[in-house]
Amino acid sequence: MLRVLEEREVMPVGAEQPLAVDLRVVAATKPGIDASVAEGRFRADLLYRLDMVRLRIPPLRERRADIPLLFGYLLHQAADQMKREVPRIGPDIRAYLADHDWPGNVRELANFAKRAVLGMHADVASAESQMALAQQVEQFEAAVIRRVLERVQGDARSAMAELELPRKTFYDKLNRHGIEIDDYRK
Numbered sequence: 001m002l003r004v005l006e007e008r009e010v011m012p013v014g015a016e017q018p019l020a021v022d023l024r025v026v027a028a029t030k031p032g033i034d035a036s037v038a039e040g041r042f043r044a045d046l047l048y049r050l051d052m053v054r055l056r057i058p059p060l061r062e063r064r065a066d067i068p069l070l071f072g073y074l075l076h077q078a079a080d081q082m083k084r085e086v087p088r089i090g091p092d093i094r095a096y097l098a099d100h101d102w103p104g105n106v107r108e109l110a111n112f113a114k115r116a117v118l119g120m121h122a123d124v125a126s127a128e129s130q131m132a133l134a135q136q137v138e139q140f141e142a143a144v145i146r147r148v149l150e151r152v153q154g155d156a157r158s159a160m161a162e163l164e165l166p167r168k169t170f171y172d173k174l175n176r177h178g179i180e181i182d183d184y185r186k
Contacts, residue, residue, distance in 0.1 A: 004021065008021055008023075025050055027050050033047065059105050060109065061102055061103075062183045064098070064150060065150055067098070067102070068094075068097060070106065070109060071097055071109055071112075074113035075087070075089075075113045075116060077110075078116075079117050082114070084118075086117070087116055087117060089116070093116060095143065098143055098146065098147065099139055099146075138176075141173065142177040142179065144163075145159070145163065145173060145179060146179060146184075148162050150184055153185060153186050154183070154184030156181060
């Protein structure tokens with residue numbers, strides 16, 4: 001494979017002349033590839049051949065504004081695959097999309113879209129109804145703060161003014177909910 005990348009030709013079985021190839025390799029890796037090379041778990045020569053352009057695609061929790069649009073696309077895709085109608089999305093699903101941290105990123109969102117198409121998203125409402133009132137209030141508060149930060153593009157002063165919170169209280173709430181204000185700044 002590496003020889004083909006370097007020489008840009010391949011010799012098909014039974015051929016008398018090499019065949020020119022023009023190919024690109026798109027590879028994905030988890031963060032820390034440089035450490036893997038240093039530890040000998042990934043070949044340095046392969047990395048140097050592949051490492052022309054690095055793109056960092058932030059996780060969904062860092063780009064919450066993309067979630068509704070992406071969910072809509074995945075919902076239509078799932079409906080087409082399953083030959084079903086695209087379901088109507090209610091406020092419970094919208095709230096779940098906004099509040100969930102999506103640790104599984106796009107794969108988790110795609111699976112949720114498939115469950116929604118199949119009408120198996122009842123776990124959204126039932127999970128909320130099983131929470132204590134204090135947990136529901138915390139979840140609501142975090143969602144409101146995230147929406148405001150999204151709207152003001154991470155401007156702390158604007159967010160504090162809109163939420164009518166003093167500085168210390170605002171930052172205490174960010175810490176308690178694990179909200180990183182830098183994730184909302186453009």
